[in-house]
Amino acid sequence: MYKLKIYLFLLLTIVTSLVYAQTPTAGTTKILVMGDSLSAGYGIDIEQGWVNLLEKELTKNHAIQIINASVSGETSSGGNTRLPALLAEHKPDIVILELGGNDGLRGQPLKLLQKNLQSMIDASKKIEAKVLLAGMQIPPNYGARYSNQFKDLYPKLAEQNQLGLIPFLLEGIGGNETLMQRDGIHPTADAQPIIVKNVLPELEKLLP
Secondary structure: OHHHHHHHHHHHHHHHHHHHHHOOOOOOEEEEEEEOHHHHOOOOOHHHOHHHHHHHHHOOOOOEEEEEOOOOOOOHHHHHHHHHHHHHHHOOOEEEEEOOHHHHHOOOOHHHHHHHHHHHHHHHHHOOOEEEEEOOOOOOOOOHHHHHHHHHHHHHHHHHHOOEEEOOOOOOOOOOHHHEOOOOOOEOHHHHHHHHHHHHHHHHOOOO
8 A cells, every 4th residue: 555655656757747747837938830841841851841940940949839730732711710719728928920921922912912921910919918920022923913922912011010021031032943842842951050140039029
């Protein structure tokens, strides 16, 4: 009986330690990343992706937990549908919105993209989460007018809503064949640290 009590005590101690290790401590800043294949690590090991590298960099000086809710092929409509449940579940302090690239590559109406992004911004602000918008650019497949309006949509939304803005997520990468996969759309593993450098300065402005 005595040995059984000791065994149960040790088992309870181990389980409690595991739960504690997996639970963010008080004061931890939660960051929710809502993105597409660029943030989901398409074509590379997810551990090599910029979101994972960003978390490793931030945890050197901050108490940080990043929830990567990115899905390859995601559009702004899909993100807008999924976001409310994710906000309710994780209650993030910061939301990084990296969406719209697939909308642009499919030539979807920019008014719909703007509406969806604005809806996600409003939902994030409703729970008092700060928003960091990742600027995107697309090739002129649908004409220069469409691609220019697409590019300008992000800074306009950031200004209207007083948001943090990453001017262009793939700055220094797009157009460089050595940093792009064969499809010419997705960055290689070597490009991921550059994305971190593009994100980090703007994100640090929002950290407590």
